[in-house]
Amino acid sequence: MTNITPTGTNDTGLSSIRWAVSDVLTLARRDLLALFRIPTAIVFAMIQPIMFVLLFRYVFGGVIRVPGGQYVNYLIPGILVQTVIFGAVGTAIGLAEDLQRGLIERFKALPMARMAVLGGRTIADMFRNVMVLVIITAVGFAVGFRPHGGFLHYIAACLIMLLFAYCLSWGFAFIGLVAPNSEAAQAMTFPLIFPMVFASVIFVPLQGLPWWLRGFAHNQPISQTAIAVRGLMNGTAIGNSAWVSLAWALGLIAFLAPLAVNRFRKVA
């Protein structure tokens, strides 16, 4: 067969970076469009955290004692962290669905950046998390949440947890590409997420946990993120928790992103 000269741009150096960015944005836009077109998906994503807010604020909250302040101010930052982390499950489900429907196969045969499908998906999911943060913050205010840390600290807290959740979502991208279908992908994420979210200081202060769990519960990355977020929002001391969270985030993405991209190359 005779050679065919490839048409289009020569993807080297700068232009290849420019195209990679363009590919990521194209795919992120696709995922966001889908998000807005299935309003039920957003509603369901919101129901769970709102139920948690109501449950802990009005049912369990009465018996949980937190040092120096209102439980609601302790609770809402925790719920925010929990919700953005649960949001990463969506990354796994979305990729598993794309794989099931043959879309990944189509994307792999296109002359686009290899990491664009994963980059687009994780970025779209981060935008969804931004929306979630806004809504849960509003719900929090409605049930009496009064953060005293100031606006800029609030934003800093949001950025810390968004970054942590974003880095973690690359691990969930890997799960989505390993799972045989989207239901399995969802099921596979729970055993990973539940112990991390509940054996933590998200809902209950350290003193409320059994002694043998405290070491883990205090030092694990989700707790450290929650401590940083809560301290910044409420204007209390955060120690080095923000740096610990940041270090975990960068460590996670350095390990998880190559894992997910490598899996993407192999999967069909």
Place this chain on the structure above:
Amino acid sequence: MEAVNIVRTFNDGKFRALDDVTLRVPTGQVFGLLGPNGSGKTTMVRILSTVLNPSEGHATVGGFDVVKQPGHVRRVIGLAGQFAAVDENLTGFENLRMVGFLNHMEKSRAITRSRELLIEFGLHEFSNKLAKTYSGGMRRRLDLAAALVADPPILFLDEPTTGLDPQSRQDLWAIIEGLVEGGTTVLLTTQYLEEADRLCKQLVVLDHGKIIAEGTSAELKSQLGNTVLVLTFNSTTDAQRAIGLIADLSSKPPNEEGTVLELTVNRGPASAADALRRIDAAGIILMGLQLREPSLDDVFLNLTGHKTDEDRLEEAPLDRRVKRTAKA
């Protein structure tokens, strides 16, 4: 496009999906890969379209090596996979435009090309409807349109008509023929002998990852016999008696399943008339007589002596056998 000694294993080498397959696909025509589910057709398409790497062997598409120059290959190919891979939550137009952008076409070009294709494929009035509202045939057309956005000179179509109704199938065939007239090279996989016969100049038949026959459609047909004669009797005893009477009408022994005999014959209606005369003369009551075109099962029975595996048959579409009533 060619593939030389391709081997692809899965599960750490335990399963050989492709076992030493060599193909040479001439430019500007439809080349067919025929085989049942699990025979390795899709794996071959995935290797040639750079979706999967081969375990052994090498392949070039448009003159580019699929492993060493995948980026170049991707710029000269279009792939329409098995599942009508369209994004259900995007409109028809958005689906095509997205593929255009991902092909790194200029924005305005991607948009005009998407509109052109929607008109060409009769989807214009549904351009702004979400793909999830499309019928099966419309999805397939959109999927094929997506593979054509960048005007690739080489096209991979993996079972493009599986699950389609006869009218949609005819429509898609006409589109594919039009593309080939325009100079496109097409590698098509199919489970339908009829489809391979209609579209493909040259064919390869795959079974368990190996090539078991190749040649033009006419060559394969003459190997197979043109028609299958299906006779149904009242009882297995009658069927057994009839075997002796009609066996010489075919070069192959009849396939018997209970009260039904199937015989591959070359003379179609004339052979049917012969069979009818002999059976009648012997006083055996015939419950049914049918002539049909050979199905993939018949091909396999003829080429390998075994039917396509039972577990695979379950996955296969129900309308695989194209039936035709005898008008002899």
